[in-house]
Amino acid sequence: TVKWGLIGASTIARQFMINAIRSQPDGEVVAVMSSDAGRAERYARDNGIPHHFSDLDALLGSPVDAVYISTTNELHLEQTLAAARAGKHVLCEKPLALTSAEARKMVAACRKAGVVMGTNHHLRNAGAHRAMREAIAAGRIGRPIAARVFHAVYLPEHLQGWRIRRPEAGGGVVLDITVHDADTLRFVLGEDPSEISAVVQSAGLASGGLEDGAMTVMKFSSGLIAQTHESFTVRYAGTGFEVHGTEGSLIARDVMTQKPVGTLMLHTAAGEEELSFDREDLYTRALRQFHAAIRGEGAPSATGEDGVWSLAVAEAALESARKGRSVSIDPQL
Ligand code: NDP
Numbered sequence: 001t002v003k004w005g006l007i008g009a010s011t012i013a014r015q016f017m018i019n020a021i022r023s024q025p026d027g028e029v030v031a032v033m034s035s036d037a038g039r040a041e042r043y044a045r046d047n048g049i050p051h052h053f054s055d056l057d058a059l060l061g062s063p064v065d066a067v068y069i070s071t072t073n074e075l076h077l078e079q080t081l082a083a084a085r086a087g088k089h090v091l092c093e094k095p096l097a098l099t100s101a102e103a104r105k106m107v108a109a110c111r112k113a114g115v116v117m118g119t120n121h122h123l124r125n126a127g128a129h130r131a132m133r134e135a136i137a138a139g140r141i142g143r144p145i146a147a148r149v150f151h152a153v154y155l156p157e158h159l160q161g162w163r164i165r166r167p168e169a170g171g172g173v174v175l176d177i178t179v180h181d182a183d184t185l186r187f188v189l190g191e192d193p194s195e196i197s198a199v200v201q202s203a204g205l206a207s208g209g210l211e212d213g214a215m216t217v218m219k220f221s222s223g224l225i226a227q228t229h230e231s232f233t234v235r236y237a238g239t240g241f242e243v244h245g246t247e248g249s250l251i252a253r254d255v256m257t258q259k260p261v262g263t264l265m266l267h268t269a270a271g272e273e274e275l276s277f278d279r280e281d282l283y284t285r286a287l288r289q290f291h292a293a294i295r296g297e298g299a300p301s302a303t304g305e306d307g308v309w310s311l312a313v314a315e316a317a318l319e320s321a322r323k324g325r326s327v328s329i330d331p332q333l
């Protein structure tokens with residue numbers, strides 16, 4: 001079995017990750033750590049977790065094999081470094097840290113310790129995105145020319161906390177959602193972006209100088225161009241992901257989400273075809289790949305390096321918005 005310790009008594013762990021771990025034939029959630037002893041105890045009781053801690057060293061000193069880190073973003077760096085020192089495998093939430101330089105330190109520490117490191121970019125595990133990647137690789141749209149990502153949503157009221165109020169915790173829509181879009185573009189297209197221009201806004205929800213809306217355009221190594229729209233304040237836009245090529249277009253709707261839902265259409269000279277795709281839970285699949293990586297079989301769906309990449313894109317987007325000009329993207333890997 002793989003014994004998991006949760007670092008962070010978070011919403012995402014409660015809603016998706018505890019279940020994803022327990023869905024594995026060999027996965028067990030044995031402990032949770034919260035900065036607050038009372039919350040740790042309640043969270044453990046509510047979720048049937050045998051052990052709870054309010055001290056990181058105590059959790060890392062207990063018999064866990066792997067940790068899932070889903071605290072606020074400014075805490076991921078030190079928690080990952082400590083977990084690596086303790087010889088624990090690390091699945092860390094995105095953004096990996098507040099800067100790509102910090103994220104690179106995390107990757108280096110896990111490599112040095114010989115532990116597996118993954119970034120929880122769930123969208124790579126979505127059947128829709130995997131089907132798009134396969135269709136592109138199989139040449140079904142010819143040469144890809146452009147991509148568009150629609151990821152403007154309304155931040156649910158129960159999550160209207162640090163994300164829109166605390167810059168020091170890594171709030172803002174760019175660190176929250178642009179990182180996912182950057183990772184999904186890299187995964188679906190199979191290539192990396194080299195340059196980005198971005199504008200951001202505060203449309204009424206975020207405070208403290210944080211942005212709650214962003215639009216970016218990127219150039220990829222092949223010459224492909226992509227645009228993205230991220231928001232916390234748009235209620236009815238719906239989400240989508242499109243890739244347009246010389247011979248066809250892939251149009252996915254309702255796929256920038258945590259659930260295995262949505263539709264995928266292929267449009268070519270032959271007409272319109274709906275492509276079917278796997279509907280497995282995204283987080284369950286991520287966990288399965290992570291467990292395989294622990295056994296030495298392949299890599300996590302999104303590696304630590306992938307997390308450095310997505311953060312480097314987000315960082316460049318914020319720099320571009322601040323400076324009012326395009327910025328080159330260099331993850332320095
Ligand atoms: P939450 O706000 O639910 O949890 C973050 C931290 O806030 C917790 O670790 C906890 O601290 C503290 N906290 C939670 N509830 C309370 C409360 N009622 N009172 C006081 N403090 C509380 O964040 P999310 O679960 O939304 O996000 C956590 C991380 O996961 C972030 O890095 C985020 O970017 C990422 N995320 C990733 C998703 C994905 O699909 N990949 C989806 C959603 C989030 P403590 O542990 O000290 O108790």
